[in-house]
Amino acid sequence: MADVILQVEHLKKYFSSGGGILHAVDDVSFTLERGKTLGVVGESGCGKSTLGRTILRLIEPTSGKVLFDGVDVASLRRGPLRKARKDMQIIFQDPFSSLDPRKTVFQIITESITTQRLMTDRRQIEQRVLELMDTVGLAERLINTYPHELDGGRRQRIGIARALAMDPKFIVCDEPVSALDVSIQAQILNLLRKLQRERGLTYMFITHDLAVVHHLADEIAVMYLGRIVEKAPAVELFEHPMHPYTQALLSAIPVPEIMPDRKRILLRGEISSPIDPPDECRFAKRCNRACDRCHAGEPQLTEVLPGHFVACPFHD
Amino acid sequence: MSENTAVASTAEVSAIKKYKKRSQGAEIWRRYRQNKGAMLALFVVIAIVLVAVFADVILDYDTDVIGQNLMESRQAPSLRHLFGTDELGRDIFFRVLYGSRISLAVGIVAVMIGLAIGMLLGCVAGYYGGAVENVIMRVVDIIGAVPSMMMGIAIVSALGVGTGNLMLAIGITSVPQFVRISRAAVLTVRNQEYVEAARAIGQSEAKIIFSHIVPNCLSPIIVQTTLRTASAIVEASSLSFLGLGVKVPSPEWGALLAAGRGYVRTAPYMTLYPGLAIMVTVLALNMVGDGLRDALDPKLRQ
Amino acid sequence: MTEEKKTGRTDRVLEVKDLTVRYEVDGDVVRAVNDVSFTLDAGQTLGLVGETGAGKTTTALSILKLIPDPPGIVESGEITVCGQDIMSATAQQMQKIRGADVSMIFQDPMTSLDPVFTVGQQIAESYLLHADVSQAEAMEKACEMLETVGIPRERAKEFPHQFSGGMKQRVVIAIALACNPALLIADEPTTALDVTIQAQVLELMKDLKRQYNMAMIMITHDLGIVADVCDRVAVMYAGRIVEMGTLEDVFNHTRHPYTEGLFNSLPNINARVDELTPIPGQMPDPTNLPKGCAFAPRCRYATEACRAKLPVPRRISPTHMVACTAYEQEGFHIERRDR
Numbered sequence A: 001m002a003d004v005i006l007q008v009e010h011l012k013k014y015f016s017s018g019g020g021i022l023h024a025v026d027d028v029s030f031t032l033e034r035g036k037t038l039g040v041v042g043e044s045g046c047g048k049s050t051l052g053r054t055i056l057r058l059i060e061p062t063s064g065k066v067l068f069d070g071v072d073v074a075s076l077r078r079g080p081l082r083k084a085r086k087d088m089q090i091i092f093q094d095p096f097s098s099l100d101p102r103k104t105v106f107q108i109i110t111e112s113i114t115t116q117r118l119m120t121d122r123r124q125i126e127q128r129v130l131e132l133m134d135t136v137g138l139a140e141r142l143i144n145t146y147p148h149e150l151d152g153g154r155r156q157r158i159g160i161a162r163a164l165a166m167d168p169k170f171i172v173c174d175e176p177v178s179a180l181d182v183s184i185q186a187q188i189l190n191l192l193r194k195l196q197r198e199r200g201l202t203y204m205f206i207t208h209d210l211a212v213v214h215h216l217a218d219e220i221a222v223m224y225l226g227r228i229v230e231k232a233p234a235v236e237l238f239e240h241p242m243h244p245y246t247q248a249l250l251s252a253i254p255v256p257e258i259m260p261d262r263k264r265i266l267l268r269g270e271i272s273s274p275i276d277p278p279d280e281c282r283f284a285k286r287c288n289r290a291c292d293r294c295h296a297g298e299p300q301l302t303e304v305l306p307g308h309f310v311a312c313p314f315h316d
Numbered sequence B: 001m002s003e004n005t006a007v008a009s010t011a012e013v014s015a016i017k018k019y020k021k022r023s024q025g026a027e028i029w030r031r032y033r034q035n036k037g038a039m040l041a042l043f044v045v046i047a048i049v050l051v052a053v054f055a056d057v058i059l060d061y062d063t064d065v066i067g068q069n070l071m072e073s074r075q076a077p078s079l080r081h082l083f084g085t086d087e088l089g090r091d092i093f094f095r096v097l098y099g100s101r102i103s104l105a106v107g108i109v110a111v112m113i114g115l116a117i118g119m120l121l122g123c124v125a126g127y128y129g130g131a132v133e134n135v136i137m138r139v140v141d142i143i144g145a146v147p148s149m150m151m152g153i154a155i156v157s158a159l160g161v162g163t164g165n166l167m168l169a170i171g172i173t174s175v176p177q178f179v180r181i182s183r184a185a186v187l188t189v190r191n192q193e194y195v196e197a198a199r200a201i202g203q204s205e206a207k208i209i210f211s212h213i214v215p216n217c218l219s220p221i222i223v224q225t226t227l228r229t230a231s232a233i234v235e236a237s238s239l240s241f242l243g244l245g246v247k248v249p250s251p252e253w254g255a256l257l258a259a260g261r262g263y264v265r266t267a268p269y270m271t272l273y274p275g276l277a278i279m280v281t282v283l284a285l286n287m288v289g290d291g292l293r294d295a296l297d298p299k300l301r302q
Numbered sequence C: 001m002t003e004e005k006k007t008g009r010t011d012r013v014l015e016v017k018d019l020t021v022r023y024e025v026d027g028d029v030v031r032a033v034n035d036v037s038f039t040l041d042a043g044q045t046l047g048l049v050g051e052t053g054a055g056k057t058t059t060a061l062s063i064l065k066l067i068p069d070p071p072g073i074v075e076s077g078e079i080t081v082c083g084q085d086i087m088s089a090t091a092q093q094m095q096k097i098r099g100a101d102v103s104m105i106f107q108d109p110m111t112s113l114d115p116v117f118t119v120g121q122q123i124a125e126s127y128l129l130h131a132d133v134s135q136a137e138a139m140e141k142a143c144e145m146l147e148t149v150g151i152p153r154e155r156a157k158e159f160p161h162q163f164s165g166g167m168k169q170r171v172v173i174a175i176a177l178a179c180n181p182a183l184l185i186a187d188e189p190t191t192a193l194d195v196t197i198q199a200q201v202l203e204l205m206k207d208l209k210r211q212y213n214m215a216m217i218m219i220t221h222d223l224g225i226v227a228d229v230c231d232r233v234a235v236m237y238a239g240r241i242v243e244m245g246t247l248e249d250v251f252n253h254t255r256h257p258y259t260e261g262l263f264n265s266l267p268n269i270n271a272r273v274d275e276l277t278p279i280p281g282q283m284p285d286p287t288n289l290p291k292g293c294a295f296a297p298r299c300r301y302a303t304e305a306c307r308a309k310l311p312v313p314r315r316i317s318p319t320h321m322v323a324c325t326a327y328e329q330e331g332f333h334i335e336r337r338d339r
Helices: A048-055 A078-084 A105-115 A122-136 A152-164 A182-199 A210-216 A234-239 A244-252 B003-011 B024-033 B036-058 B061-065 B092-128 B130-145 B148-159 B163-190 B193-200 B205-241 B253-263 B269-296 C056-063 C091-097 C119-130 C135-148 C153-157 C165-177 C195-212 C223-229 C247-252 C257-265 C304-308
Strands: A004-017 A020-033 A037-041 A063-068 A088-091 A170-174 A202-207 A219-224 A227-233 A302-305 A308-310 C012-025 C028-041 C045-049 C072-081 C102-105 C183-187 C215-220 C232-237 C240-246
Touching (some): A004 A048, A020 A227, A037 A048, A037 A210, A048 A088, A048 A170, A048 A202, A105 A122, A122 A152, A152 A182, A182 A210, A182 C257, A202 A210, A219 A234, A219 A244, A227 A244, A244 C195, B024 B036, B024 B269, B036 B269, B061 B092, B092 B130, B092 B163, B092 B205, B092 B269, B130 B163, B148 B163, B148 B205, B163 B205, B193 B205, B205 B269, B253 B269, C028 C056, C045 C223, C056 C072, C102 C165, C135 C153, C135 C165, C165 C195, C215 C223, C223 C247, C232 C247, C232 C257, C240 C247
Parallel strands (some): A037 A202, A037 A219, C045 C215, C045 C232, C183 C215
Antiparallel strands (some): A004 A020, A004 A063, A227 A308, A302 A308, C012 C028, C012 C072, C232 C240
8 A cells, every 4th residue: 555645635725817717736636655756747837836836825715635744734724724834835946035044044943943943952952053054055154144245055055955944855946057157957856866865855846857857757647728738648648658748848859969950849839828728738729639529628647557647538 | 752852853963054154134234234324324323313312311302402592593604503593593403313203203103104104005005916005006096196395295284283293294295105115115125936836835824925025025115115215305304494394493494484485695604504404415415225125236237 | 931041051050169258237247148159150059058158149139239338248259141251240241241141049939929919010120131132022921931930821901919939939030031040049938838849849849940951059958959960069058158068068968067067966867876977066156156166166076176277178189179178098998978
């Protein structure tokens, strides 16, 4: 029996937008095993960031369940929810705007500890902060610096320390390296991986960069316009992508190698509107394999191979 | 906790103390100091404040400020009367000095009233949004639509002439600006990711407001306070000039201007010096405000 | 649709020699570009690779003489575009060169377009500035350019906010190419775009480059884009070119430790590794560059000689140059082997 830490059931998040209802997250379901990493990939507008925030209830879900260690987070009252936050944390994309510019490194990390009332003794708190700084690779002497005095890589480490401070079980990583320089990205990715191994953390890794997620994820879910269109173990997804969108996505990734015969699948047009989407495959307009079946209703995610799910009529 | 641990912890130096850095306030002061114009303006403002504070001690109100001496009326500036005398023989220099107390007091108190009410309303409007915000902003719009002079005249006419009512009138006309700036600041900060991050670690809304939102909104409000003090002094002077401000024989600068109005050609010093006093004070306050804005901003430039 | 090559246009489109640019900010001197030299011929695409602060954008802006002065100062160097000397060119001469001989497109399509003019007007403006034509002819040209970049001509009367990010970038390209420049400088043109849109735009740029026989400088930090679009590569670090050569030279016969570090730290979907090998340390402070090789503090092959003096560029082959003191030792080679 797999050790499931997170079970998302039919999660929806709709926003009312001028002109209709915006389906940001539209009926998403998946399970996540303890200690594993689920990569959630997609381009802008696919709903992956909204999904991460909705799971943590930083955004109120419209409907659906989020079972974290058996407890439905989506329906918790305010008090128990705040306590539950200790176990589920988030690392933000932008290391510039996710840190309060008026607080020092020490104050930012301490906030996590004191808000959850984990310690009260000042000495102990300071010790813990220093430990965390060491874990994420921040020099001790930076303890009283302000975020704007540090570069992107170091700021992101502060964000990671803040998330780790309360010893969470699950962390949503929302594009944590997108805003960083290439050589720093690798450092942060290695750090995240090390932390996962040492502490048995479970990650939901949101990114648009397939190369990054390929490196870190055990399983990958590809999102398009609010729905998961394909989900498979990482290696399997890269070797046998089945959904046309996944195939186009993979072929579009720039690879740092000379590949003169590389065939690029170029998609037609642009992403369609997430407002009041019609009841058909949302990718059909851009797909070069679209047929009548694609317009006959929303394709459902079906398990085509063990562990490999696709939402495409061609693979039913 | 045994004695041993107590000894051990005092032996180590706290890392926070070891790596003590300049606080943000000190940084801002350092940046402000680099602006020579702003530093000069600051000295001028401090000088005026000192004059205002000690005017009561240096001068005797009854003899120096309001004591009439018709024998010496309308004398040109001389060594005995630095700024000359007015039509009732009163020394204009002493009156201008003493007037600083009133002008400054009115300016500061009026702005404090505006700030207190305005910031409260603005923060509430910005943070809660929805119907609350709509109601507050429309009321503020109505008040703001009336020209401030008219508003001041209306309030003073209704409540009567006097320093207290003057402060109230100008305080009320200051509210709309503070509401708008506070609300704008809150709206910007409210959507920042670090506020979301605070929610993510489980902080209560109240704690978020006081710990994260308010401190980050202060910069524009501080600058506005300084600038508004300057314009409040001008407004107070204007109202006094119209006879709607302080009670006679109070030497508020605007009132001094009014008194000298009839003698502009024969005794121009009666209007010149009070006018200069207003101008210098307002200019200095504006430059301090600009200097503050520059000193508080560079963080964003980085 | 294809325009003829302008007659009298030289084959050597660009020549940069010993360019050095510094910025003076708040009393500090930022050594942005140091002794940069390279050439570019018609039809070639040079990839200018480096991370933030490497000096790529400053180099590009120098070619167009767009370095803000103050705080930027072009200390020395020669730049020649289509045979014309840039350093001594007057403002009027530069106006003729910009847009007609050299065009530049930037990273953020959202702010590159003026929101109060239609896209047709903005493309036409570029054409009107350099050709003696009527408004009507310019608008016709604008519609043609839109079609060239894959946008229906009817959309010429729409405003920028009515277009998506990818389409805005196409409009920007249309503006840049309206006067058929000899050289197009693209500064991270696809960084802000989604990956599938990026693929579309890069394909478009490759097509146009062939059609117009343009030279192109592609500034990017993404070696994948370089592999796709460029035929020559120059790798920059702390304002210097540390390695330059053909695509084959730099990718398959890598020589410089920094280039090697870049390849090692990139996740590569063709080769999944357990742990990436990041380049240790941080970029040097541009106001306080080390005395010798700027990369030495982070370089695992660094020797005393490396730290003591600046590396001298040396030719490994007629097309391949590397600036690394370690190669003065007999038999030295980085770990990354030839492919």
